Amino acid sequence: MSGIHTIKFRLNGRAVAKHVEPRTSAADMIRHVSGLTGTHVGCEHGVCGACSIVLDGAVVRGCLVFAVQLDGADVETIEGASDSGRIAALQAAFVDRNALQCGFCTPGMLLIAAELLSREPSPSREQIREALSGNICRCTGYEAIVDAVAAAAKVKP
Amino acid sequence: MTGATTKAVGSSHRRGDATLFVGGRGTYIDDVAVPGVLHVAFLRSPHAHARIVAIRTAHADAMPGVVRVVTAADLAPLCKGWQTSQTYPGYVLRTQYPLATDRVVFVGQAVVAVVAESRALAEDAVELVEIDWELLPPACDLEGAMAPDAARAHPDLAGNLAYQADVGDPENRALFDEAACVVEAAFRFNRQTVMPMETRGVVASYLPGDGSLSVYQSHTAPHQLRSLYATHLGLDEGRIRVICPHVGGSFGAKIHLYSDEVATVAISRLIGRPVKYIADRMEALLADIHAREQIVTAKLALDAEGRFVAWRAETRLAMGAFSTHPGSSVQEADEAVRLAMAPYRVPHVGGRLEVVFQNKNIVGQYRGVGHPIAAAIGEHLIEKAAAAMGFDPVALRLANYVPDDAYPVKTRTGIDLDALSHQACLRRLGEIIDIPALRAENERLRGEGIHRGFGIACFIERTATNAPSNAHIRKATAQDGITLSVDPSGAVRCAISVTDQGQGTHTVVAQVIADELGVPFDRVRIVSGDSQATPYGSGVRASRGTAVGGELALQASRELRAVILEAAAQLLQTGAERLSMTDGMIFPAGSEEGNGISLADLAEVVHFKPQLLPRGAQVSLSLSRHLGHDWPALVPTNGVQASLVEVDVRTGAVRLLRHWAVDDFGTIVNPLLVAEQVRGGIAQGIGQALFEELVYDPGGQVQNATLADYLVPLASDLPDMVIDHVETPWPHSVLGAKGAGEAGTTGAVGAVLNAVNDAIRPLGASITELPMTPERMLAALNRL
Numbered sequence: 001m002s003g004i005h006t007i008k009f010r011l012n013g014r015a016v017a018k019h020v021e022p023r024t025s026a027a028d029m030i031r032h033v034s035g036l037t038g039t040h041v042g043c044e045h046g047v048c049g050a051c052s053i054v055l056d057g058a059v060v061r062g063c064l065v066f067a068v069q070l071d072g073a074d075v076e077t078i079e080g081a082s083d084s085g086r087i088a089a090l091q092a093a094f095v096d097r098n099a100l101q102c103g104f105c106t107p108g109m110l111l112i113a114a115e116l117l118s119r120e121p122s123p124s125r126e127q128i129r130e131a132l133s134g135n136i137c138r139c140t141g142y143e144a145i146v147d148a149v150a151a152a153a154k155v156k157p
Numbered sequence: 158m159t160g161a162t163t164k165a166v167g168s169s170h171r172r173g174d175a176t177l178f179v180g181g182r183g184t185y186i187d188d189v190a191v192p193g194v195l196h197v198a199f200l201r202s203p204h205a206h207a208r209i210v211a212i213r214t215a216h217a218d219a220m221p222g223v224v225r226v227v228t229a230a231d232l233a234p235l236c237k238g239w240q241t242s243q244t245y246p247g248y249v250l251r252t253q254y255p256l257a258t259d260r261v262v263f264v265g266q267a268v269v270a271v272v273a274e275s276r277a278l279a280e281d282a283v284e285l286v287e288i289d290w291e292l293l294p295p296a297c298d299l300e301g302a303m304a305p306d307a308a309r310a311h312p313d314l315a316g317n318l319a320y321q322a323d324v325g326d327p328e329n330r331a332l333f334d335e336a337a338c339v340v341e342a343a344f345r346f347n348r349q350t351v352m353p354m355e356t357r358g359v360v361a362s363y364l365p366g367d368g369s370l371s372v373y374q375s376h377t378a379p380h381q382l383r384s385l386y387a388t389h390l391g392l393d394e395g396r397i398r399v400i401c402p403h404v405g406g407s408f409g410a411k412i413h414l415y416s417d418e419v420a421t422v423a424i425s426r427l428i429g430r431p432v433k434y435i436a437d438r439m440e441a442l443l444a445d446i447h448a449r450e451q452i453v454t455a456k457l458a459l460d461a462e463g464r465f466v467a468w469r470a471e472t473r474l475a476m477g478a479f480s481t482h483p484g485s486s487v488q489e490a491d492e493a494v495r496l497a498m499a500p501y502r503v504p505h506v507g508g509r510l511e512v513v514f515q516n517k518n519i520v521g522q523y524r525g526v527g528h529p530i531a532a533a534i535g536e537h538l539i540e541k542a543a544a545a546m547g548f549d550p551v552a553l554r555l556a557n558y559v560p561d562d563a564y565p566v567k568t569r570t571g572i573d574l575d576a577l578s579h580q581a582c583l584r585r586l587g588e589i590i591d592i593p594a595l596r597a598e599n600e601r602l603r604g605e606g607i608h609r610g611f612g613i614a615c616f617i618e619r620t621a622t623n624a625p626s627n628a629h630i631r632k633a634t635a636q637d638g639i640t641l642s643v644d645p646s647g648a649v650r651c652a653i654s655v656t657d658q659g660q661g662t663h664t665v666v667a668q669v670i671a672d673e674l675g676v677p678f679d680r681v682r683i684v685s686g687d688s689q690a691t692p693y694g695s696g697v698r699a700s701r702g703t704a705v706g707g708e709l710a711l712q713a714s715r716e717l718r719a720v721i722l723e724a725a726a727q728l729l730q731t732g733a734e735r736l737s738m739t740d741g742m743i744f745p746a747g748s749e750e751g752n753g754i755s756l757a758d759l760a761e762v763v764h765f766k767p768q769l770l771p772r773g774a775q776v777s778l779s780l781s782r783h784l785g786h787d788w789p790a791l792v793p794t795n796g797v798q799a800s801l802v803e804v805d806v807r808t809g810a811v812r813l814l815r816h817w818a819v820d821d822f823g824t825i826v827n828p829l830l831v832a833e834q835v836r837g838g839i840a841q842g843i844g845q846a847l848f849e850e851l852v853y854d855p856g857g858q859v860q861n862a863t864l865a866d867y868l869v870p871l872a873s874d875l876p877d878m879v880i881d882h883v884e885t886p887w888p889h890s891v892l893g894a895k896g897a898g899e900a901g902t903t904g905a906v907g908a909v910l911n912a913v914n915d916a917i918r919p920l921g922a923s924i925t926e927l928p929m930t931p932e933r934m935l936a937a938l939n940r941l
Contacts, residue, residue: 042438079181091176129872
């Protein structure tokens with residue numbers, strides 16, 4: 001059960017090696033070992049979506065994945081998605097529409113919205129609401145987020 | 158004059174911090190890094206009411222990685238305990254301690270703290286602490302709370318009644334006996350919680366060397382915390398610094414002080430090392446303030462013409478085991494009874510409130526504080542009366558409103574109201590919704606077996622609490638302050654006592670300063686949330702950010718502008734009265750810009766070349782101002798909301814189709830930010846109306862303390878919302894702004910309640926228990 005494991009994976013495009021306990025969640029490792037604090041921990045049982053990360057191309061809950069499961073994987077956090085410019089249109093739309101208040105859910109919202117737009121470039125409002133419905137926002141009432149995602153969809157090439 | 162500059166006030170400036178948040182670059186409490194920090198985990202009570210017979214900590218204490226196991230006995234020399242700061246005559250109080258002493262009185266109460274090298278190790282060690290309990294009967298039944306044989310929430314209580322008050326006119330049964338129509342209802346508002354996305358947390362560092370204490374905390378009022386920690390821990394307030402970093406939502410949860418927070422700070426004092434406590438979600442659901450739980454009976458009497466004759470409401474609030482601190486738990490019930498029917502002319506308005514102890518978590522001040530209940534009960538009975546008497550509910554309201562031109566007025570319950578606009582708001586609502594057509598469509602659909610309902614709720618709120626409040630809360634409602642200064646670069650720095658949790662306080666304050674000073678918006682930087690860097694004040698609560706912070710910014714900016722123009726006049730060898738500043742350029746009226754001087758150049762002179770100015774008093778491009786006694790204690794606002802819903806009578810599910818709001822926030826500084834405050838507030842009101850309930854079993858166990866089981870509205874649950882405004886500036890300030898943060902929540906509960914009842918009234922059904930879950934809906938429809 002105990003013992004320290006060494007894992008090697010790609011984090012935001014760079015090869016990294018980390019030493020982790022088997023019980024450490026991916027979210028906790030990313031936050032407290034890698035120091036990437038844009039991955040937020042909201043509920044620790046996979047409901048709220050604040051800890052979303054991109055694991056081998058799919059958005060997953062960082063609190064439901066153990067760090068050791070990242071061994072050999074390709075991981076992107078909000079910082080990586082932001083720095084690469086991949087979600088720039090969404091970020092600009094979120095700021096312009098004030099689609100965030102406290103900002104705690106925002107990284108997860110952006111990652112899940114980007115995933116939606118990658119598979120459905122012109123989603124309806126219902127599709128956007130459905131795609132966001134696994135991520136909890138307590139500040140906005142969601143409408144501004146839906147507007148921002150719709151606006152970003154129009155901007156995308 | 159250039160004259161081409163756009164005014165910042167009234168425009169939808171984007172928030173500067175939003176660009177940080179979209180990159181994941183906010184700094185929340187768990188992101189605060191302090192070298193050598195230790196981690197705290199709590200053993201929390203598994204029982205609603207029990208005596209602590211023995212605590213055995215040896216196994217936990219011996220675990221590798223554990224630094225200290227802390228019980229109440231360890232903290233007793235450091236903290237004498239506390240009671241609420243907001244007292245009322247006859248309010249029975251019980252003292253809270255950082256950790257439970259000899260008894261636990263609700264599930265989730267902190268009992269033992271473990272300090273360890275990591276949070277995981279601290280949690281491991283909590284599992285090794287052994288406690289012998291002697292179970293006591295729990296007091297959890299609200300209806301039966303005052304029965305002679307009822308269990309007592311604390312054994313030394315004479316009864317569970319903590320506070321009672323009669324409000325307004327005494328009961329006059331004849332008015333109801335003789336009225337043409339009386340409608341009444343019994344309401345139940347079930348217990349819910351606040352649920353900001355970021356849980357509470359504290360990082361505390363006490364340095365034994367110099368007796369200084371630094372506290373980082375997810376909170377909205379750093380100065381309040383500083384004063385309270387000084388008081389409760391016996392420390393020199395002058396040596397305490399409290400910093401509130403980015404706060405991941407508060408909505409009231411983070412205006413209070415909690416026992417686990419005091420315990421964490423006391424532990425740092427005890428062991429002289431930095432410690433960190435971050436609540437997990439279950440702790441948040443169990444121990445963050447709870448809200449709303451009240452049973453209410455209300456009745457409204459009307460004459461044959463539909464004029465309101467008399468109103469009475471009686472409520473009983475399940476306070477929990479203690480009163481909240483510093484603001485009291487009474488507010489939730491008191492505001493509910495005092496504000497009900499406040500929009501209307503009613504000759505007799507009376508009520509009664511009872512606040513009772515329970516072996517449940519503490520009820521505190523969640524967004525709206527009593528106002529959502531005031532609106533729901535009054536507006537529900539108005540629509541019920543309209544249906545009973547065959548009146549149009551809009552016309553019935555218009556016939557009974559206090560007219561917009563009749564203010565100021567004082568309500569029968571003693572509330573001062575001014576500058577409200579119920580008539581204008583409801584008329585505006587009628588302009589944006591074709592209500593007769595909508596009702597006709599609902600009627601047509603009813604013929605097809607589709608049960609739609611449309612409901613309206615109007616409301617009054619009391620916002621922007623300030624120092625001279627008659628509901629003064631010691632150490633919490635303080636005089637607010639601002640310091641403005643011009644840097645050598647011409648940038649304007651503003652340190653202010655109000656704070657920002659994402660609602661946009663910083664942006665709004667910067668907009669006001671930009672206009673009043675005459676500098677570009679992006680040359681203004683706001684500092685808040687740091688007790689060492691900002692003047693003393695109340696932080697943010699009760700929708701006060703813009704009304705109080707904006708007014709402070711306006712008054713200070715006007716004074717600093719005069720100082721700047723006087724200094725510039727000396728350099729330009731002209732009279733200050735001839736000068737003006739726009740976009741950071743100072744020049745004589747009517748002259749070319751080249752004849753002037755930039756604020757940056759002036760600041761350069763003042764800071765580095767004062768010899769260019771005449772001898773005499775040194776020019777100071779910095780000043781502090783405070784809002785004190787000449788400012789009203791509370792700013793009333795009003796609004797109206799409407800909801801369109803569809804009820805599936807087979808499943809009991811309520812689907813929201815559309816929601817509208819028309820509010821009067823006085824002067825609107827930033828329309829974008831205000832609209833999003835309203836939308837977010839409506840979502841929380843809808844949560845109360847349809848989804849959110851913390852379920853306690855009769856033994857006081859919480860049945861759904863996970864986010865999977867405590868339902869908050871999701872994107873797919875909510876409709877699009879139409880937001881509109883009437884602007885009646887607050888006449889007692891220069892800016893004219895009123896509080897906007899809670900109106901959405903306040904109006905939504907009643908609007909949805911009325912829409913649902915409108916949908917099911919033709920089926921002979923009604924519902925007055927919230928949330929209106931599918932199960933309760935089916936019971937109301939007699940289909941269970």
